[in-house]
Amino acid sequence: MMKKITILLLFALVISNIAHAQKELMSLNEHNKYTYFKVGPSVPEVNADALAGCLKKNVPGIQSAMVTKTNMLSGKGGMLVYKQGLVSGQEEGRIDYQLSVDFKDDKYRLILTDFTFTPYQRNRYGVFAPVDNVNIPLENSSSRVSAKQLNAYLDKLGAYGKKLEKTMTDFLFSKAATAPKPAGLKKVDTQSW
Amino acid sequence: MASTYFVQAQDTTKVTATTADPGLTFFGSVDTYYKYDFAGRKNANIATSFANESNSVSIGMIDLGVKKKYGKALFVGELSFGPRGQGQSIPNQDVTAGIDLQNGNPVLGTQSFHIQNLYVGYDLTDKLNVTAGYMATFVGYEVISPVGNFNYSTSYLFTNGPFQNAGIKLTYAFSDKVSLMGGIFNDYWNTYQSSREVSTVGGQLMVSPVKGWTAYLNVLSGKFSGTEFDLTTAYQITDAFKLGLNAATFSAPDDAGGFSGVALYPQYAVSKAVTLGLRGEYFKNKTKTGGLYSNIFPGDDVKAFTLTANVKAGGLTFIPEVRLDNAKTERSFIKSSGAPSKSAGQFALAAVYAF
Numbered sequence: 279m280m281k282k283i284t285i286l287l288l289f290a291l292v293i294s295n296i297a298h299a300q301k302e303l304m305s306l307n308e309h310n311k312y313t314y315f316k317v318g319p320s321v322p323e324v325n326a327d328a329l330a331g332c333l334k335k336n337v338p339g340i341q342s343a344m345v346t347k348t349n350m351l352s353g354k355g356g357m358l359v360y361k362q363g364l365v366s367g368q369e370e371g372r373i374d375y376q377l378s379v380d381f382k383d384d385k386y387r388l389i390l391t392d393f394t395f396t397p398y399q400r401n402r403y404g405v406f407a408p409v410d411n412v413n414i415p416l417e418n419s420s421s422r423v424s425a426k427q428l429n430a431y432l433d434k435l436g437a438y439g440k441k442l443e444k445t446m447t448d449f450l451f452s453k454a455a456t457a458p459k460p461a462g463l464k465k466v467d468t469q470s471w
Numbered sequence: 472m473a474s475t476y477f478v479q480a481q482d483t484t485k486v487t488a489t490t491a492d493p494g495l496t497f498f499g500s501v502d503t504y505y506k507y508d509f510a511g512r513k514n515a516n517i518a519t520s521f522a523n524e525s526n527s528v529s530i531g532m533i534d535l536g537v538k539k540k541y542g543k544a545l546f547v548g549e550l551s552f553g554p555r556g557q558g559q560s561i562p563n564q565d566v567t568a569g570i571d572l573q574n575g576n577p578v579l580g581t582q583s584f585h586i587q588n589l590y591v592g593y594d595l596t597d598k599l600n601v602t603a604g605y606m607a608t609f610v611g612y613e614v615i616s617p618v619g620n621f622n623y624s625t626s627y628l629f630t631n632g633p634f635q636n637a638g639i640k641l642t643y644a645f646s647d648k649v650s651l652m653g654g655i656f657n658d659y660w661n662t663y664q665s666s667r668e669v670s671t672v673g674g675q676l677m678v679s680p681v682k683g684w685t686a687y688l689n690v691l692s693g694k695f696s697g698t699e700f701d702l703t704t705a706y707q708i709t710d711a712f713k714l715g716l717n718a719a720t721f722s723a724p725d726d727a728g729g730f731s732g733v734a735l736y737p738q739y740a741v742s743k744a745v746t747l748g749l750r751g752e753y754f755k756n757k758t759k760t761g762g763l764y765s766n767i768f769p770g771d772d773v774k775a776f777t778l779t780a781n782v783k784a785g786g787l788t789f790i791p792e793v794r795l796d797n798a799k800t801e802r803s804f805i806k807s808s809g810a811p812s813k814s815a816g817q818f819a820l821a822a823v824y825a826f
Contacts, residue, residue: 367496400498400825402607402614404536404547404588410705410713411647411679421710421743 303436307391312416312432314390314439320450324381326351332449337442340377349381357438358398359431369398369406371423373416373431379446388446390439395419395431496538497826502531502555502617504821510807516815517775517796517804518765520615520630521555522623525817531555534587534616543594545602549587555615586663587615587635603639605663608632609652609675610689612703612717612734621738621746622779623790623821627754628719628732631764632699633660633691638669648679658695671696683707697723711740728760728769744784750777766803773798790821 307313330343330351343353356374360367376392393416398406414422416431423431508516508525515523521531536549590604613620613629640654652675657665671693679685686704701719708714715736721729732754740746755772756764767773777794795816798804804815 367494368498400618402609402616402619403590404498404538404549404607405540405545406496410683410685410707412683412707414710421740 303440304432307389310417311391312393312435314388314435316386316388316439316443318386318388318443318447320381320384320386322384324349324386324450326381329379329446329449333442333445336445339438343377351377351379353377357434359434362430368400370427371398372396372408373435374413375435377442386446386450388439388443390435390442393417393435395423397422492541494539496540497536498538499533499535499549500616500618500823500825501533502821502823504529504531504623504819506817506819509816509818510805510812512805512807515817517624517794517817518630519627520625521617522819522821524554529554531617531821531823534618536588545592547588547590547592549589550584551587551615552584555617598644600642600644601639602642605635605637606640608634608636608660608691609640609673609687610691610699610701610703611719612705612715612736617821617823618825621736621748621781622750622777623792623819623823624777624794624817626717626732626734626750626752627730627765627767627773627775628717628734628752631730632701632719632721633696635661636671636673636691637663637665638671638673640673650677651675652677656691656693658693660696666695670694693724695724697721697729705736713738722757723760726759728757730757730760730764731755744782746781746783748779748781750775750779752777767798768800768802771799771802773803786825788823788825790819790823792819792821793817794819 303314305313305315307315326345326349330345330353333343333351333353334340337355339357340353340355342355343351346352354374354376356372358372359370361370372395374394374396375390378387378389380387394413395416396413397409399409401407412422416423416428419428504522505528506515506522506525510516511526513525515525522529530553532551532553532555534549534551536547538545538547586605588604588606590602590606592600592602594600607614611629611632613622613625615634617623636656638654638656640652640656642650642652644650652673654673655669656671656673658668658670659666660671671691673691674689676688677685678688684704684706686702689701689703690699691701692698699719699721701717703715703717705713705715713736715738716734717736718733720731723729732752734750734752736748736750738746738748752775753772754764754767754775756767756769758770760769762769773796775794775796777792779790779792782789782791793816795814796804797814799813801811801813804812806812
């Protein structure tokens with residue numbers, strides 16, 4: 279019995295550490311904005327349109343993703359965050375973000391940044407909804423978000439960014455990633471026969 | 472902390488969002504208060520809703536709700552128990568115990584609960600939603616639940632307007648800045664069923680001109696329930712300062728008077744845990760009205776000033792409040808001597824726990 283309890287406690291401790299480790303994936307960029315920033319290997323001639331479609335289809339919360347320049351993809355998305363504790367399932371707020379993916383020299387650069395927080399509150403109809411269209415940068419959210427909540431949000435954002443990155447890298451190293459070569463006709467010398 | 476993902480109504484890019492089922496959501500509150508009427512009256516001098524027991528440690532209500540939203544479907548069921556959630560929320564459906572001769576209200580009968588919300592909703596499209604059932608009214612700034620109000624006492628506009636409407640409504644979200652609602656409702660406010668027919672129509676235009684500012688233009692009209700036009704708006708001007716406004720005019724059926732009024736709600740957060748707010752209200756009982764609105768006589772008006780603090784600690788909000796009402800004539804209030812008075816005042820201390 280004691281052995282089972284010890285194993286369970288160790289398991290809980292490991293899971294807790296994994297969850298909190300996701301916060302380490304977040305950083306501050308040169309504008310002091312929270313950022314999920316990753317650079318990694320890519321393939322030549324990425325089919326950016328197909329990648330945009332893959333992200334929209336497979337990454338929950340992405341609202342838009344489109345090719346904005348050659349070798350650059352931009353978009354935005356968001357996720358709801360819920361209260362924990364005695365009552366669950368109550369929306370506490372929503373975090374929106376801007377997404378960009380660039381390709382250069384067989385590398386990708388993935389950036390999730392410009393995180394903004396919209397607090398939710400129970401309304402007269404018994405549902406949790408945005409408060410008066412209030413929307414604040416996550417860096418300046420101390421009036422609405424406690425330090426403990428912020429740490430938890432950064433954990434979730436780190437995990438979300440990691441999942442998005444994995445979806446992207448799985449796609450990059452699949453056959454669909456490479457831009458199709460333009461259909462060309464064979465050239466023949468009709469005088470040589 | 473759990474998270475899930477969503478698709479916004481204004482999204483023009485069709486996306487497939489895989490959402491985790493959030494399960495059933497429970498919510499609710501409990502509240503209790505002590506109130507002292509400055510004239511020492513045991514029965515409330517100021518006759519707005521709730522918190523009407525003076526010089527008593529009294530209870531408001533236990534509010535319990537459950538909701539689930541998954542995919543396109545939603546349901547909400549919310550019950551309340553206790554004086555605020557029972558007879559004071561609506562005319563008590565059970566009148567078997569008779570009428571209180573002092574105030575004309577039904578004596579609380581055997582019913583011990585009240586439905587605050589009971590409805591289902593469905594997203595017909597990304598932008599269009601249909602909802603049907605018994606719902607908190609869309610009209611007005613204040614609500615029944617103490618969790619939804621900054622002040623513990625309520626305004627005259629709230630007290631005399633609708634609390635709930637049973638009906639069916641469609642809401643179209645043009646964007647997150649503009650939406651339009653139209654619906655049909657039972658003939659009378661605040662009843663689970665119609666008396667005769669479904670004949671009240673209602674509409675709401677929501678606009679959010681800038682970030683932090685939301686305004687609702689409301690209308691509710693029926694040949695039996697009368698017609699109310701209402702403006703409800705709130706603007707979070709800075710992180711600390713919020714300004715709310717409610718203005719309404721009600722015309723009773725058959726040209727039988729009505730009421731009108733305006734209330735301003737400036738609130739300032741002095742710290743993360745403490746916010747101070749002032750409610751300044753002007754309320755008038757129209758001349759043609761055949762009866763009283765909250766002890767305000769036809770042709771009379773009242774100015775009410777309420778200074779309130781919200782002191783928060785987690786889910787608990789501690790609410791000290793002072794209120795002074797000043798009527799046009801000496802018919803609405805009573806002094807400690809029993810003589811009529813133009814003014815009344817009260818002090819209240821309330822505690823609300825929301826979960």
